[in-house]
Amino acid sequence: MRATPSLLPLALDRVGFRVGGDWLVRDMSFSVAGTGRTLLLGPNGAGKSVTLRLCHGLLSPTEGTVRWAAGQPCPPGPGRHAMVFQKPVLLRRSARENLLHALSLAGLHAQAAGERADMALERFQLAPLAHRPARVLSGGEQQRLAIARAWAVQPQLLFLDEPTSHLDPASTRAIELALDLFRAEGTAVLMTTHDLAQARRLADRVLFLHRGRLLEDRPAAAFFTDPHTREAAAYLRGELLD
Amino acid sequence: MEALGAAVGLILAGDGELLSIVGLSLRVTLMALALACAVGLPLGALLGISRFPGRGAVIVLVNALMGLPPVVAGLLVYLLLSRSGPLGDLGLLFTPTAMVVAQTVLVLPIVTAVTRQVVEDLWAEYGEQLRSLGSGRVRAVPTLLWDARYSLATGVLAGFGRASAEVGAVLIVGGNIAGHTRTMTTSIALETAKGNLALALGLGIILLGLALAINGAAFALSAAARRAAAA
Ligand SMILES: Nc1ncnc2c1ncn2[C@@H]1O[C@H](COP(=O)(O)OP(=O)(O)OP(=O)(O)O)[C@@H](O)[C@H]1O
Ligand SMILES: [Mg+2]
Numbered sequence: 001m002r003a004t005p006s007l008l009p010l011a012l013d014r015v016g017f018r019v020g021g022d023w024l025v026r027d028m029s030f031s032v033a034g035t036g037r038t039l040l041l042g043p044n045g046a047g048k049s050v051t052l053r054l055c056h057g058l059l060s061p062t063e064g065t066v067r068w069a070a071g072q073p074c075p076p077g078p079g080r081h082a083m084v085f086q087k088p089v090l091l092r093r094s095a096r097e098n099l100l101h102a103l104s105l106a107g108l109h110a111q112a113a114g115e116r117a118d119m120a121l122e123r124f125q126l127a128p129l130a131h132r133p134a135r136v137l138s139g140g141e142q143q144r145l146a147i148a149r150a151w152a153v154q155p156q157l158l159f160l161d162e163p164t165s166h167l168d169p170a171s172t173r174a175i176e177l178a179l180d181l182f183r184a185e186g187t188a189v190l191m192t193t194h195d196l197a198q199a200r201r202l203a204d205r206v207l208f209l210h211r212g213r214l215l216e217d218r219p220a221a222a223f224f225t226d227p228h229t230r231e232a233a234a235y236l237r238g239e240l241l242d
Numbered sequence: 243m244e245a246l247g248a249a250v251g252l253i254l255a256g257d258g259e260l261l262s263i264v265g266l267s268l269r270v271t272l273m274a275l276a277l278a279c280a281v282g283l284p285l286g287a288l289l290g291i292s293r294f295p296g297r298g299a300v301i302v303l304v305n306a307l308m309g310l311p312p313v314v315a316g317l318l319v320y321l322l323l324s325r326s327g328p329l330g331d332l333g334l335l336f337t338p339t340a341m342v343v344a345q346t347v348l349v350l351p352i353v354t355a356v357t358r359q360v361v362e363d364l365w366a367e368y369g370e371q372l373r374s375l376g377s378g379r380v381r382a383v384p385t386l387l388w389d390a391r392y393s394l395a396t397g398v399l400a401g402f403g404r405a406s407a408e409v410g411a412v413l414i415v416g417g418n419i420a421g422h423t424r425t426m427t428t429s430i431a432l433e434t435a436k437g438n439l440a441l442a443l444g445l446g447i448i449l450l451g452l453a454l455a456i457n458g459a460a461f462a463l464s465a466a467a468r469r470a471a472a473a
Pocket of ligand 1: 047
């Protein structure tokens with residue numbers, strides 16, 4: 001399923017995205033390579049979700065380019081890149097059937113899909129819930145299932161949009177542990193969160209956004225101890241940004 | 243009152259003429275429903291998720307066709323199948339096949355319109371996720387139809403209701419020929435005119451029972467959907 005050769009790096013070059021007269025994202029350039037975790041931080045409305053959607057190909061940039069390794073655009077999909085949305089979207093089927101659906105889109109035949117689905121259920125502690133309708137699962141279980149689904153199709157890069165924002169500490173911990181499974185598979189992660197403690201735990205690198213612009217692109221340790229911009233410093237102190 | 247007693251008698255005795263009329267009606271209506279679903283479900287789904295110039299006009303047209311008077315549908319199919327019509331050589335006029343065609347014309351807009359609405363709503367919810375999983379729009383159609391199955395079943399039952407209750411279309415293209423194209427509704431019209439109230443009433447009771455069964459099924463379906471937390 002994993003497409004060889006590697007799709008990474010993903011490179012954004014002066015990407016802008018406009019709706020009506022408003023630029024939601026402007027002049028955004030960065031690239032993502034390797035298997036590390038990059039955290040996209042910034043206040044509400046900074047443009048984090050829009051940036052993830054631009055990277056994932058769900059939105060097309062108004063200006064600039066989003067390119068992958070071969071210098072090409074690359075649609076989302078199995079073996080390429082996957083996304084876990086803030087509010088998980090699950091089909092009106094059982095947990096296991098949700099995985100099978102994604103795996104059939106990945107081109108797996110019934111038996112291989114079944115084995116992979118069971119492996120994902122196992123890895124993400126969902127086996128006892130396999131045959132429940134996905135939409136009666138608790139918020140934390142649904143989010144775990146959405147992440148298991150992304151894991152099952154072996155993406156090279158995974159986008160996560162505030163994956164733990166509605167979850168209790170234990171479920172949050174479970175999701176964070178689950179992210180280690182992606183590292184083990186060599187999947188790079190680009191995620192957003194408003195939980196700064198979580199950001200410190202997880203981040204290898206931080207992209208700090210403010211009003212649709214990328215203000216800092218730094219190694220995580222450096223960013224948290226010594227933010228370079230006034231906006232980032234204020235954000236880390238929990239102050240209101242103008 | 244006498245007629246009512248006689249009607250119940252006919253039903254309970256399994257009267258041959260009555261059974262053959264009921265059988266033909268059900269066969270015609272179910273055939274029409276199957277055809278309308280085979281075309282209307284994918285068509286409605288595609289209409290629900292595609293964007294093209296003139297889409298709004300198509301949707302208005304389909305919705306308007308839901309109210310197409312059965313006699314008009316019958317007239318159109320009659321013109322199509324009559325000996326001098328474009329399909330006249332097939333010799334289908336006044337056959338059960340002609341009635342199937344006419345009822346398909348009546349049911350198709352209902353199935354298509356309901357499917358379009360249901361699938362469009364579901365696409366609003368699933369669209370980004372399905373694209374994220376690498377599904378194109380066409381590949382999304384079976385997924386959406388399956389996940390909308392409970393809501394769609396209600397629409398299909400409404401189509402069945404309309405086809406089994408209408409009289410105008412089958413009368414025009416079927417001709418109400420005894421033992422050949424006589425359905426429940428056309429018999430009721432005829433027998434009532436002839437004063438044979440027992441048979442008319444017997445058929446009426448069966449039709450009413452059918453309507454009750456359809457609505458019972460629709461109710462059970464939506465309950466099942468809620469149980470599966472699928473709604
Ligand atoms: N489709 C859209 N049309 C118009 N404006 C939009 C659209 N999507 C997002 N926006 C606006 O773009 C800005 C950035 O939105 P975005 O969702 O990326 O913020 P965010 O950084 O993810 O914020 P949060 O932390 O609250 O999730 C917001 O002001 C939002 O209102
Ligand atoms: Mg957001």
